[in-house]
Amino acid sequence: MKSIFSRTATELPGPTVTEEPPVVVSPPPPAKSRRPSMAVLLALVLALLGLAIWSVLASRSSKAQRPASEAPGTARVGRRDFVRALRLNGTVEAVRSRAITAPQIAGGRFEAMIITKLVRSGTTVKQGDLLAEFDRQGQIRNFLDKQAEYRDLEDQIAKKQADEVAARAKDETELKQAENALEKAKLEMLKNELIPRIDAEKNQETLEEAQANLKALRTTFDLKRRAARAEIHGLEIQRDLARQTMLYARRNEERMTVHAPMDGVVVLNNHWRGGAMGEVQEGDQIYSGFSFMQVVNPSAMEVRVKANQADLLDLRLGLRAQVRLDAYPEMVFPATLEELAPIGDPGQFSDKVRTFAAIFTIQGSDPKLMPDLSAAVDVELERQASVLVVPRESVITDNGQAYVRAKNGLAFEKHPVKLGPKNDFQAVVESGLRAGDIVERNLDGKIAD
Numbered sequence: 001m002k003s004i005f006s007r008t009a010t011e012l013p014g015p016t017v018t019e020e021p022p023v024v025v026s027p028p029p030p031a032k033s034r035r036p037s038m039a040v041l042l043a044l045v046l047a048l049l050g051l052a053i054w055s056v057l058a059s060r061s062s063k064a065q066r067p068a069s070e071a072p073g074t075a076r077v078g079r080r081d082f083v084r085a086l087r088l089n090g091t092v093e094a095v096r097s098r099a100i101t102a103p104q105i106a107g108g109r110f111e112a113m114i115i116t117k118l119v120r121s122g123t124t125v126k127q128g129d130l131l132a133e134f135d136r137q138g139q140i141r142n143f144l145d146k147q148a149e150y151r152d153l154e155d156q157i158a159k160k161q162a163d164e165v166a167a168r169a170k171d172e173t174e175l176k177q178a179e180n181a182l183e184k185a186k187l188e189m190l191k192n193e194l195i196p197r198i199d200a201e202k203n204q205e206t207l208e209e210a211q212a213n214l215k216a217l218r219t220t221f222d223l224k225r226r227a228a229r230a231e232i233h234g235l236e237i238q239r240d241l242a243r244q245t246m247l248y249a250r251r252n253e254e255r256m257t258v259h260a261p262m263d264g265v266v267v268l269n270n271h272w273r274g275g276a277m278g279e280v281q282e283g284d285q286i287y288s289g290f291s292f293m294q295v296v297n298p299s300a301m302e303v304r305v306k307a308n309q310a311d312l313l314d315l316r317l318g319l320r321a322q323v324r325l326d327a328y329p330e331m332v333f334p335a336t337l338e339e340l341a342p343i344g345d346p347g348q349f350s351d352k353v354r355t356f357a358a359i360f361t362i363q364g365s366d367p368k369l370m371p372d373l374s375a376a377v378d379v380e381l382e383r384q385a386s387v388l389v390v391p392r393e394s395v396i397t398d399n400g401q402a403y404v405r406a407k408n409g410l411a412f413e414k415h416p417v418k419l420g421p422k423n424d425f426q427a428v429v430e431s432g433l434r435a436g437d438i439v440e441r442n443l444d445g446k447i448a449d
Helices: 002-013 013-018 020-024 030-065 139-191 197-255
Strands: 074-076 080-095 097-101 112-118 130-134 258-259 264-268 270-273 278-279 285-287 291-296 301-308 320-325 332-340 354-362 374-391 396-399 400-408 413-414 418-422 426-431 436-442
Touching: 013 197, 013 258, 130 291, 139 197, 278 285, 278 426, 301 374, 320 354, 374 418
Parallel strands: none
Antiparallel strands: 074 436, 080 301, 080 374, 097 291, 112 130, 112 285, 130 258, 264 291, 270 278, 301 354, 320 332, 320 374, 332 354, 374 426, 396 400, 400 413, 400 436, 418 426
Protein backbone atom coordinates (compact mmCIF):
# COMPACT_ATOMS: atom_id res chain seq x y z
CA MET A 1 0.00 0.00 0.00
CA LYS A 2 2.79 2.31 0.83
CA SER A 3 4.39 1.65 -2.49
CA ILE A 4 1.23 2.41 -4.36
CA PHE A 5 0.51 5.58 -2.40
CA SER A 6 4.07 6.61 -2.65
CA ARG A 7 3.99 6.09 -6.40
CA THR A 8 0.79 8.03 -6.69
CA ALA A 9 2.19 10.78 -4.58
CA THR A 10 5.24 10.97 -6.71
CA GLU A 11 3.21 10.94 -9.95
CA LEU A 12 0.54 13.48 -8.89
CA PRO A 13 2.84 16.57 -8.72
CA GLY A 14 3.72 16.10 -12.36
CA PRO A 15 0.42 17.43 -13.73
CA THR A 16 0.39 20.32 -11.27
CA VAL A 17 3.71 21.51 -12.65
CA THR A 18 2.42 21.49 -16.24
CA GLU A 19 -0.79 23.38 -15.32
CA GLU A 20 1.04 26.01 -13.31
CA PRO A 21 1.68 28.62 -16.12
CA PRO A 22 -2.02 29.40 -16.79
CA VAL A 23 -2.52 29.98 -13.10
CA VAL A 24 0.49 32.31 -12.81
CA VAL A 25 -0.56 34.61 -15.74
CA SER A 26 -2.60 37.52 -14.34
CA PRO A 27 -5.30 39.26 -16.47
CA PRO A 28 -4.68 42.96 -17.41
CA PRO A 29 -6.36 45.48 -15.15
CA PRO A 30 -9.10 47.03 -17.27
CA ALA A 31 -9.79 50.04 -15.09
CA LYS A 32 -6.20 51.34 -14.97
CA SER A 33 -5.58 51.13 -18.79
CA ARG A 34 -8.87 52.86 -19.94
CA ARG A 35 -8.80 55.88 -17.66
CA PRO A 36 -5.80 57.68 -19.38
CA SER A 37 -7.28 57.13 -22.91
CA MET A 38 -10.60 58.68 -21.97
CA ALA A 39 -8.86 61.69 -20.44
CA VAL A 40 -6.78 62.35 -23.57
CA LEU A 41 -9.82 62.00 -25.81
CA LEU A 42 -11.83 64.39 -23.67
CA ALA A 43 -9.01 66.98 -23.72
CA LEU A 44 -8.75 66.75 -27.52
CA VAL A 45 -12.50 67.27 -27.95
CA LEU A 46 -12.43 70.31 -25.67
CA ALA A 47 -9.48 71.80 -27.62
CA LEU A 48 -11.23 71.39 -30.97
CA LEU A 49 -14.40 72.90 -29.56
CA GLY A 50 -12.48 75.91 -28.26
CA LEU A 51 -10.73 76.40 -31.60
CA ALA A 52 -14.06 76.33 -33.44
CA ILE A 53 -15.58 78.88 -31.05
CA TRP A 54 -12.55 81.15 -31.44
CA SER A 55 -12.66 81.01 -35.26
CA VAL A 56 -16.37 81.87 -35.27
CA LEU A 57 -15.84 84.82 -32.94
CA ALA A 58 -12.84 86.04 -34.95
CA SER A 59 -14.83 85.83 -38.19
CA ARG A 60 -17.70 87.82 -36.70
CA SER A 61 -15.28 90.38 -35.30
CA SER A 62 -13.53 90.84 -38.66
CA LYS A 63 -16.86 91.26 -40.42
CA ALA A 64 -17.95 93.79 -37.87
CA GLN A 65 -14.69 95.74 -38.20
CA ARG A 66 -14.54 95.59 -42.05
CA PRO A 67 -15.13 99.05 -43.57
CA ALA A 68 -17.98 99.57 -45.93
CA SER A 69 -15.56 100.17 -48.84
CA GLU A 70 -14.42 96.54 -48.65
CA ALA A 71 -17.92 95.17 -49.01
CA PRO A 72 -18.32 93.18 -52.21
CA GLY A 73 -19.30 95.35 -55.17
CA THR A 74 -18.64 98.69 -53.41
CA ALA A 75 -15.79 101.19 -53.08
CA ARG A 76 -15.05 104.11 -50.75
CA VAL A 77 -14.29 107.50 -52.27
CA GLY A 78 -10.97 108.85 -51.01
CA ARG A 79 -8.24 111.35 -51.72
CA ARG A 80 -5.05 110.03 -53.25
CA ASP A 81 -2.53 110.82 -55.95
CA PHE A 82 -3.89 110.30 -59.45
CA VAL A 83 -1.55 109.25 -62.25
CA ARG A 84 -2.48 108.83 -65.90
CA ALA A 85 0.07 106.69 -67.71
CA LEU A 86 0.57 105.14 -71.13
CA ARG A 87 2.33 101.83 -71.69
CA LEU A 88 4.43 101.39 -74.83
CA ASN A 89 6.48 98.40 -75.88
CA GLY A 90 9.83 98.54 -77.62
CA THR A 91 13.40 97.31 -77.83
CA VAL A 92 16.51 98.40 -75.97
CA GLU A 93 19.21 100.00 -78.11
CA ALA A 94 22.59 101.58 -77.45
CA VAL A 95 22.92 105.34 -77.88
CA ARG A 96 26.43 104.87 -79.30
CA SER A 97 26.98 101.75 -81.37
CA ARG A 98 28.73 100.64 -84.52
CA ALA A 99 27.41 97.97 -86.84
CA ILE A 100 30.01 95.43 -87.96
CA THR A 101 29.38 94.04 -91.44
CA ALA A 102 30.94 91.27 -93.45
CA PRO A 103 33.75 92.66 -95.66
CA GLN A 104 32.83 94.14 -99.01
CA ILE A 105 34.76 92.29 -101.71
CA ALA A 106 36.38 94.92 -103.96
CA GLY A 107 36.04 94.07 -107.63
CA GLY A 108 34.09 90.92 -106.82
CA ARG A 109 30.55 89.62 -106.75
CA PHE A 110 28.07 89.48 -103.89
CA GLU A 111 29.43 86.23 -102.48
CA ALA A 112 29.29 84.24 -99.25
CA MET A 113 32.14 84.01 -96.75
CA ILE A 114 32.84 81.55 -93.94
CA ILE A 115 33.62 82.78 -90.42
CA THR A 116 36.76 81.11 -89.04
CA LYS A 117 37.16 83.09 -85.81
CA LEU A 118 34.59 85.05 -83.79
CA VAL A 119 34.59 86.68 -80.35
CA ARG A 120 31.77 85.78 -77.97
CA SER A 121 28.77 87.96 -77.35
CA GLY A 122 29.20 90.16 -74.28
CA THR A 123 32.99 90.41 -74.63
CA THR A 124 34.45 93.80 -73.70
CA VAL A 125 36.79 95.02 -76.44
CA LYS A 126 39.07 97.98 -77.04
CA GLN A 127 39.46 99.90 -80.27
CA GLY A 128 41.58 97.85 -82.67
CA ASP A 129 40.94 94.46 -81.04
CA LEU A 130 40.25 91.53 -83.34
CA LEU A 131 36.53 90.79 -83.69
CA ALA A 132 36.29 88.22 -86.47
CA GLU A 133 38.21 86.47 -89.21
CA PHE A 134 36.91 85.06 -92.49
CA ASP A 135 38.28 82.35 -94.74
CA ARG A 136 40.86 84.01 -97.00
CA GLN A 137 41.84 81.06 -99.19
CA GLY A 138 39.69 82.28 -102.06
CA GLN A 139 41.31 85.71 -102.01
CA ILE A 140 44.80 84.21 -101.85
CA ARG A 141 43.96 82.01 -104.84
CA ASN A 142 42.63 85.01 -106.77
CA PHE A 143 45.77 86.96 -105.96
CA LEU A 144 48.07 84.21 -107.22
CA ASP A 145 46.01 83.71 -110.39
CA LYS A 146 45.96 87.42 -111.22
CA GLN A 147 49.65 87.74 -110.38
CA ALA A 148 50.50 84.99 -112.88
CA GLU A 149 48.24 86.62 -115.48
CA TYR A 150 49.87 89.99 -114.85
CA ARG A 151 53.36 88.62 -115.32
CA ASP A 152 52.34 86.80 -118.51
CA LEU A 153 50.92 90.01 -119.96
CA GLU A 154 54.09 91.86 -119.03
CA ASP A 155 56.08 89.31 -121.03
CA GLN A 156 53.70 89.61 -123.98
CA ILE A 157 54.01 93.39 -123.97
CA ALA A 158 57.80 93.22 -123.85
CA LYS A 159 57.83 90.78 -126.80
CA LYS A 160 55.43 92.94 -128.81
CA GLN A 161 57.53 96.01 -128.16
CA ALA A 162 60.66 94.18 -129.31
CA ASP A 163 58.88 92.94 -132.42
CA GLU A 164 57.69 96.44 -133.15
CA VAL A 165 61.21 97.83 -132.86
CA ALA A 166 62.46 95.27 -135.39
CA ALA A 167 59.52 95.85 -137.74
CA ARG A 168 59.98 99.61 -137.57
CA ALA A 169 63.66 99.30 -138.41
CA LYS A 170 62.81 97.12 -141.41
CA ASP A 171 60.10 99.49 -142.62
CA GLU A 172 62.37 102.49 -142.20
CA THR A 173 65.02 100.71 -144.31
CA GLU A 174 62.49 100.00 -147.03
CA LEU A 175 61.30 103.59 -146.88
CA LYS A 176 64.86 104.85 -147.24
CA GLN A 177 65.43 102.59 -150.22
CA ALA A 178 62.25 103.90 -151.83
CA GLU A 179 63.40 107.48 -151.31
CA ASN A 180 66.74 106.65 -152.90
CA ALA A 181 65.00 104.98 -155.82
CA LEU A 182 62.90 108.10 -156.33
CA GLU A 183 65.97 110.33 -156.34
CA LYS A 184 67.65 108.04 -158.85
CA ALA A 185 64.57 108.12 -161.06
CA LYS A 186 64.57 111.90 -160.98
CA LEU A 187 68.21 111.95 -162.06
CA GLU A 188 67.44 109.60 -164.94
CA MET A 189 64.71 111.96 -166.07
CA LEU A 190 67.32 114.63 -166.71
CA LYS A 191 68.70 112.49 -169.55
CA ASN A 192 65.41 112.34 -171.46
CA GLU A 193 66.44 115.06 -173.93
CA LEU A 194 69.58 113.15 -174.85
CA ILE A 195 68.24 109.60 -175.06
CA PRO A 196 65.75 107.97 -177.35
CA ARG A 197 62.10 108.56 -176.79
CA ILE A 198 61.40 105.01 -175.70
CA ASP A 199 64.07 105.24 -172.97
CA ALA A 200 62.65 108.56 -171.88
CA GLU A 201 59.21 106.95 -171.50
CA LYS A 202 60.78 104.14 -169.44
CA ASN A 203 62.41 106.71 -167.16
CA GLN A 204 59.05 108.40 -166.77
CA GLU A 205 57.41 105.11 -165.77
CA THR A 206 60.27 104.37 -163.34
CA LEU A 207 59.81 107.80 -161.76
CA GLU A 208 56.06 107.33 -161.37
CA GLU A 209 56.58 103.84 -159.94
CA ALA A 210 59.16 105.14 -157.44
CA GLN A 211 56.83 107.94 -156.38
CA ALA A 212 53.90 105.51 -155.91
CA ASN A 213 56.09 103.02 -154.03
CA LEU A 214 57.39 105.73 -151.69
CA LYS A 215 53.88 107.01 -151.06
CA ALA A 216 52.60 103.49 -150.32
CA LEU A 217 55.50 102.74 -148.00
CA ARG A 218 54.93 105.98 -146.10
CA THR A 219 51.23 105.18 -145.77
CA THR A 220 51.77 101.58 -144.64
CA PHE A 221 54.55 102.72 -142.32
CA ASP A 222 52.10 104.90 -140.39
CA LEU A 223 49.41 102.22 -140.44
CA LYS A 224 51.80 99.58 -139.11
CA ARG A 225 52.92 101.88 -136.31
CA ARG A 226 49.30 102.59 -135.32
CA ALA A 227 48.40 98.90 -135.42
CA ALA A 228 51.41 97.98 -133.30
CA ARG A 229 50.64 100.70 -130.78
CA ALA A 230 46.99 99.58 -130.60
CA GLU A 231 47.99 95.95 -130.05
CA ILE A 232 50.46 96.88 -127.35
CA HIS A 233 47.92 99.24 -125.75
CA GLY A 234 45.35 96.42 -125.64
CA LEU A 235 47.85 94.21 -123.85
CA GLU A 236 48.66 97.06 -121.49
CA ILE A 237 44.96 97.44 -120.65
CA GLN A 238 44.73 93.73 -119.89
CA ARG A 239 47.90 93.98 -117.82
CA ASP A 240 46.59 96.95 -115.82
CA LEU A 241 43.27 95.18 -115.23
CA ALA A 242 45.09 92.08 -114.02
CA ARG A 243 47.23 94.28 -111.79
CA GLN A 244 44.19 96.01 -110.29
CA THR A 245 42.49 92.66 -109.72
CA MET A 246 45.66 91.39 -108.09
CA LEU A 247 45.75 94.41 -105.79
CA TYR A 248 42.03 93.99 -105.08
CA ALA A 249 42.67 90.40 -104.05
CA ARG A 250 45.50 91.53 -101.78
CA ARG A 251 43.30 94.17 -100.14
CA ASN A 252 40.41 91.71 -99.88
CA GLU A 253 42.71 89.30 -98.09
CA GLU A 254 43.57 92.02 -95.59
CA ARG A 255 39.85 92.77 -95.14
CA MET A 256 39.19 89.22 -94.02
CA THR A 257 40.14 90.34 -90.49
CA VAL A 258 37.67 92.70 -88.77
CA HIS A 259 38.79 94.92 -85.88
CA ALA A 260 36.81 96.92 -83.31
CA PRO A 261 36.17 100.52 -84.42
CA MET A 262 35.54 101.71 -80.82
CA ASP A 263 35.62 100.64 -77.19
CA GLY A 264 32.53 98.74 -76.07
CA VAL A 265 30.77 95.41 -75.68
CA VAL A 266 30.22 92.89 -78.46
CA VAL A 267 26.62 91.98 -79.33
CA LEU A 268 26.09 89.27 -81.96
CA ASN A 269 23.15 89.62 -84.33
CA ASN A 270 20.78 86.85 -85.30
CA HIS A 271 20.52 85.32 -88.74
CA TRP A 272 18.81 82.38 -90.39
CA ARG A 273 20.83 79.24 -89.68
CA GLY A 274 19.79 75.61 -89.60
CA GLY A 275 16.15 76.36 -90.30
CA ALA A 276 15.81 78.77 -87.36
CA MET A 277 16.99 82.16 -86.19
CA GLY A 278 20.13 82.12 -84.05
CA GLU A 279 23.28 84.03 -83.20
CA VAL A 280 26.16 84.03 -85.64
CA GLN A 281 28.75 81.35 -84.85
CA GLU A 282 32.12 80.22 -86.13
CA GLY A 283 31.72 78.18 -89.29
CA ASP A 284 28.58 80.04 -90.41
CA GLN A 285 28.37 81.31 -93.97
CA ILE A 286 27.27 84.93 -94.39
CA TYR A 287 27.18 87.25 -97.37
CA SER A 288 29.26 90.30 -98.04
CA GLY A 289 27.77 93.41 -96.43
CA PHE A 290 25.64 91.48 -93.90
CA SER A 291 25.60 93.07 -90.42
CA PHE A 292 26.51 90.21 -88.10
CA MET A 293 27.70 92.09 -85.00
CA GLN A 294 27.46 95.34 -83.04
CA VAL A 295 29.94 97.06 -80.77
CA VAL A 296 27.92 99.10 -78.28
CA ASN A 297 28.75 101.50 -75.48
CA PRO A 298 26.78 100.13 -72.49
CA SER A 299 27.08 103.35 -70.50
CA ALA A 300 24.20 104.98 -72.42
CA MET A 301 21.12 103.01 -73.52
CA GLU A 302 17.74 103.92 -74.98
CA VAL A 303 14.43 102.28 -75.84
CA ARG A 304 12.86 102.62 -79.29
CA VAL A 305 9.07 102.20 -79.25
CA LYS A 306 6.17 102.53 -81.69
CA ALA A 307 3.26 104.78 -80.68
CA ASN A 308 -0.03 104.74 -82.57
CA GLN A 309 -1.62 107.92 -83.83
CA ALA A 310 -4.27 107.90 -81.07
CA ASP A 311 -1.60 108.13 -78.36
CA LEU A 312 0.59 110.60 -80.25
CA LEU A 313 -1.32 113.64 -78.98
CA ASP A 314 -0.49 112.71 -75.37
CA LEU A 315 3.24 112.48 -76.00
CA ARG A 316 5.62 115.41 -75.79
CA LEU A 317 9.35 115.72 -75.40
CA GLY A 318 10.62 115.63 -71.84
CA LEU A 319 7.97 113.29 -70.44
CA ARG A 320 9.23 111.00 -67.72
CA ALA A 321 8.78 107.26 -67.88
CA GLN A 322 9.76 104.00 -66.24
CA VAL A 323 11.35 101.19 -68.24
CA ARG A 324 10.80 97.56 -67.27
CA LEU A 325 12.66 94.74 -68.96
CA ASP A 326 10.61 91.69 -69.89
CA ALA A 327 13.59 89.43 -69.14
CA TYR A 328 14.18 91.02 -65.71
CA PRO A 329 10.81 92.22 -64.34
CA GLU A 330 12.33 93.30 -61.02
CA MET A 331 14.54 95.90 -62.72
CA VAL A 332 13.08 99.39 -63.25
CA PHE A 333 14.96 102.29 -64.89
CA PRO A 334 13.90 105.94 -65.12
CA ALA A 335 13.76 107.35 -68.64
CA THR A 336 12.92 110.53 -70.55
CA LEU A 337 11.30 111.00 -73.96
CA GLU A 338 14.07 112.49 -76.12
CA GLU A 339 12.91 112.00 -79.72
CA LEU A 340 9.52 111.75 -81.42
CA ALA A 341 9.19 111.13 -85.16
CA PRO A 342 7.19 113.85 -86.97
CA ILE A 343 6.19 111.49 -89.79
CA GLY A 344 4.45 108.18 -89.19
CA ASP A 345 4.92 104.82 -90.83
CA PRO A 346 2.08 102.71 -92.28
CA GLY A 347 0.55 100.30 -89.80
CA GLN A 348 1.02 96.56 -89.94
CA PHE A 349 -2.58 95.80 -90.88
CA SER A 350 -3.76 99.04 -92.52
CA ASP A 351 -2.15 101.93 -94.39
CA LYS A 352 -4.68 104.31 -92.84
CA VAL A 353 -3.38 103.69 -89.31
CA ARG A 354 0.02 105.23 -88.67
CA THR A 355 2.65 104.50 -86.06
CA PHE A 356 5.28 106.95 -84.87
CA ALA A 357 8.74 106.08 -83.59
CA ALA A 358 9.74 107.43 -80.18
CA ILE A 359 13.03 107.14 -78.32
CA PHE A 360 13.32 107.16 -74.52
CA THR A 361 16.77 107.71 -73.02
CA ILE A 362 17.45 105.54 -69.96
CA GLN A 363 19.10 107.08 -66.90
CA GLY A 364 21.56 104.70 -65.28
CA SER A 365 23.21 101.50 -66.42
CA ASP A 366 23.41 97.85 -65.45
CA PRO A 367 25.35 94.85 -66.81
CA LYS A 368 22.02 93.17 -67.61
CA LEU A 369 20.84 96.15 -69.65
CA MET A 370 21.88 95.07 -73.15
CA PRO A 371 20.62 95.82 -76.67
CA ASP A 372 17.82 93.82 -78.31
CA LEU A 373 16.02 93.20 -74.99
CA SER A 374 12.27 93.75 -75.13
CA ALA A 375 11.05 96.39 -72.70
CA ALA A 376 7.83 98.03 -71.52
CA VAL A 377 7.80 101.82 -71.10
CA ASP A 378 5.26 103.36 -68.71
CA VAL A 379 4.96 107.04 -69.65
CA GLU A 380 3.60 109.38 -66.97
CA LEU A 381 1.23 111.66 -68.89
CA GLU A 382 -0.42 113.46 -65.96
CA ARG A 383 -0.22 113.55 -62.17
CA GLN A 384 -2.56 115.21 -59.65
CA ALA A 385 -1.89 115.10 -55.94
CA SER A 386 -4.55 114.44 -53.28
CA VAL A 387 -7.69 114.40 -55.43
CA LEU A 388 -10.96 112.51 -55.07
CA VAL A 389 -10.90 109.34 -57.15
CA VAL A 390 -13.41 106.57 -57.76
CA PRO A 391 -12.98 103.26 -59.57
CA ARG A 392 -13.57 103.55 -63.29
CA GLU A 393 -16.14 100.74 -63.23
CA SER A 394 -18.31 102.61 -60.69
CA VAL A 395 -19.02 105.40 -63.21
CA ILE A 396 -22.03 105.07 -65.51
CA THR A 397 -23.04 107.40 -68.32
CA ASP A 398 -26.51 108.40 -69.45
CA ASN A 399 -26.98 110.93 -72.30
CA GLY A 400 -23.52 112.36 -71.78
CA GLN A 401 -23.95 112.80 -68.01
CA ALA A 402 -21.76 110.81 -65.62
CA TYR A 403 -23.40 109.16 -62.62
CA VAL A 404 -22.45 106.97 -59.71
CA ARG A 405 -24.66 104.93 -57.42
CA ALA A 406 -23.84 106.39 -54.00
CA LYS A 407 -25.00 104.87 -50.73
CA ASN A 408 -27.77 106.74 -48.94
CA GLY A 409 -28.75 104.96 -45.76
CA LEU A 410 -29.25 101.32 -46.60
CA ALA A 411 -29.82 101.82 -50.34
CA PHE A 412 -27.79 103.06 -53.30
CA GLU A 413 -29.10 106.00 -55.31
CA LYS A 414 -28.13 107.39 -58.70
CA HIS A 415 -26.05 110.54 -58.18
CA PRO A 416 -24.67 112.89 -60.89
CA VAL A 417 -20.96 113.75 -60.73
CA LYS A 418 -18.50 115.87 -62.69
CA LEU A 419 -15.44 113.92 -63.73
CA GLY A 420 -11.92 115.06 -64.44
CA PRO A 421 -9.07 113.08 -65.99
CA LYS A 422 -9.38 109.30 -66.22
CA ASN A 423 -7.02 106.41 -66.62
CA ASP A 424 -7.68 102.73 -67.17
CA PHE A 425 -8.62 102.10 -63.52
CA GLN A 426 -9.64 105.37 -61.84
CA ALA A 427 -11.45 108.64 -62.53
CA VAL A 428 -11.02 112.00 -60.80
CA VAL A 429 -14.22 113.43 -59.29
CA GLU A 430 -14.29 117.22 -59.45
CA SER A 431 -17.72 117.62 -57.85
CA GLY A 432 -20.70 115.59 -56.69
CA LEU A 433 -19.03 113.37 -54.06
CA ARG A 434 -17.18 113.73 -50.78
CA ALA A 435 -14.36 111.76 -49.26
CA GLY A 436 -15.73 108.74 -47.43
CA ASP A 437 -18.80 108.26 -49.63
CA ILE A 438 -19.51 104.69 -50.65
CA VAL A 439 -20.29 103.96 -54.29
CA GLU A 440 -21.43 100.83 -56.04
CA ARG A 441 -19.26 99.21 -58.68
CA ASN A 442 -21.02 98.90 -62.01
CA LEU A 443 -19.54 95.51 -62.84
CA ASP A 444 -22.17 94.56 -65.42
CA GLY A 445 -21.81 97.84 -67.34
CA LYS A 446 -25.57 98.60 -67.17
CA ILE A 447 -27.31 101.70 -65.83
CA ALA A 448 -29.43 100.86 -62.80
CA ASP A 449 -32.27 103.23 -61.89
